[in-house]
Amino acid sequence: MPRKSLDLPPIEYLSILDPEGNVDTKLEPKIPPDDLKRLYRTFLLSRRFDERMLRLQRQGRIGTFGPTRGHEAAVLGSVYALRPTDWVVPYYREWPAYMWRGWPLDNLVLYYAGFAEGMRVPDGNRDLPLCIPIASQLPHAVGVAYAARYKGEGSVTLAYLGDGATSHGDCQEAMNFAGVFQVPLIFLILNNQWAISVPRSRQTRAKTLAQKATAYGFPGIQVDGNDVLAVCVATQEAVERARQGGGPTLIETVTYRLSMHTTADDPTKYRSEEEVKTWEAKEPLIRFRRYVEAKGVVDERTHAELEAEVDAEIRGAIERAEARMKPNLLEVFEHVYAERPPELEAQREALVHHLAEIGETPPS
Numbered sequence: 001m002p003r004k005s006l007d008l009p010p011i012e013y014l015s016i017l018d019p020e021g022n023v024d025t026k027l028e029p030k031i032p033p034d035d036l037k038r039l040y041r042t043f044l045l046s047r048r049f050d051e052r053m054l055r056l057q058r059q060g061r062i063g064t065f066g067p068t069r070g071h072e073a074a075v076l077g078s079v080y081a082l083r084p085t086d087w088v089v090p091y092y093r094e095w096p097a098y099m100w101r102g103w104p105l106d107n108l109v110l111y112y113a114g115f116a117e118g119m120r121v122p123d124g125n126r127d128l129p130l131c132i133p134i135a136s137q138l139p140h141a142v143g144v145a146y147a148a149r150y151k152g153e154g155s156v157t158l159a160y161l162g163d164g165a166t167s168h169g170d171c172q173e174a175m176n177f178a179g180v181f182q183v184p185l186i187f188l189i190l191n192n193q194w195a196i197s198v199p200r201s202r203q204t205r206a207k208t209l210a211q212k213a214t215a216y217g218f219p220g221i222q223v224d225g226n227d228v229l230a231v232c233v234a235t236q237e238a239v240e241r242a243r244q245g246g247g248p249t250l251i252e253t254v255t256y257r258l259s260m261h262t263t264a265d266d267p268t269k270y271r272s273e274e275e276v277k278t279w280e281a282k283e284p285l286i287r288f289r290r291y292v293e294a295k296g297v298v299d300e301r302t303h304a305e306l307e308a309e310v311d312a313e314i315r316g317a318i319e320r321a322e323a324r325m326k327p328n329l330l331e332v333f334e335h336v337y338a339e340r341p342p343e344l345e346a347q348r349e350a351l352v353h354h355l356a357e358i359g360e361t362p363p364s
Contacts, residue, residue, distance in 0.1 A: 011211050014234055015224035019282045021290025029233050031080075036297045039076055039228065040288060045310040046072050046096040047285055049105065050259075052314050053112060057263045061322070062112040068093045070226070070258035071190055073284035075160070076100060077231030078188050078251070081239050082158060087148065088127045089141035089159040091134075093190070097160075101125055105317030106324070113325055116335060126155070135165040138174035138187070145178070145185035145248075156184045156242045158235070164195025166212060167203050175250070179216035182247035186238045187213075189250070190225065192257035197270040213250035225253030226284040229291070256282070329355070 016027045031039070050067050057065045068075070071093055079088065079097040088097055095108050103122055111118025111130070119129035128144075131137035141159035148155045165171050166189060178185050189209050193200045206212060213220025219241075223234045231253055238249035256279035260267050267276075292298040298306070333340060333348045340348065355361065 067259035074253035081235035109321035135168035135170040145183035184242035225255030
């Protein structure tokens with residue numbers, strides 16, 4: 001009996017914009033100047049919002065917050081490749097995609113302050129709410145993509161996940177189903193090297209995460225996740241293939257979590273300062289700024305104007321959100337059970353009685 005190598009597809013790596021902002025013109029996508037300027041503005045808005053939310057958390061004005069600093073190129077490069085009629089299924093750091101798709105910033109401030117209405121999807125948007133449990137959004141994404149194809153919509157679904165999510169059963173089940181039924185779905189992994197405090201090397205022995213797609217029978221590609229252009233090109237190719245009936249694609253974006261996992265985490269306990277500095281040299285915002293400046297889309301004056309615009313936008317959003325924050329203690333009993341268990345109902349009634357005794361009436 002022969003012993004031979006199997007004919008398996010190679011895993012491609014794509015990078016177009018290097019850390020100094022130099023572009024490979026043979027691979028450069030044709031993005032109109034107005035779109036480049038809007039992408040840069042959204043990038044800037046996301047970064048400044050991230051910084052402002054961290055300060056709000058430290059001031060006790062919002063709850064636990066997961067920064068997205070370092071991930072923006074992977075999120076914006078991918079969501080740019082979608083049409084408004086396509087679907088986005090995020091996990092919990094993809095609010096730059098929400099910004100691109102027109103979500104009010106007020107909603108995000110409200111959400112992180114603990115108000116569920118912050119995740120109310122704007123009318124007409126095809127975005128699912130942020131998902132905190134790891135990988136549980138992926139079977140839903142497969143269902144969304146399957147349903148869209150069944151209805152003949154011609155839409156594509158883009159689902160985000162982290163490197164840690166690839167270790168979960170929900171991820172394997174979703175990828176297997178997506179491959180078997182060839183649904184129009186893109187799995188975009190933000191490989192930021194750490195699943196909270198567990199390094200990539202302790203999550204899998206696989207050389208890449210992209211190669212996991214081979215096991216499920218669809219294409220996988222590894223991309224420089226700090227390069228907006230490379231992520232955009234890889235996603236555009238995957239979207240086009242999905243629209244033509246070519247099924248799912250897995251895109252592994254190699255990036256880094258420059259800030260902490262969440263404000264409840266101290267990354268100095270498990271990673272070195274040298275490692276962070278190595279990745280700061282590959283900073284996606286600086287790289288993209290050099291590119292748009294070289295293209296003549298943004299100059300010092302434009303940059304200053306955009307900084308002022310996004311600062312005013314964030315300030316306004318915080319003011320509007322805080323004006324809408326009307327805490328209702330009774331809401332802690334809502335949204336978990338369709339029918340409250342007796343012990344919770346008793347606790348709720350005790351709280352209602354206590355509030356009445358002290359003369360407080362929760363907002364209706």
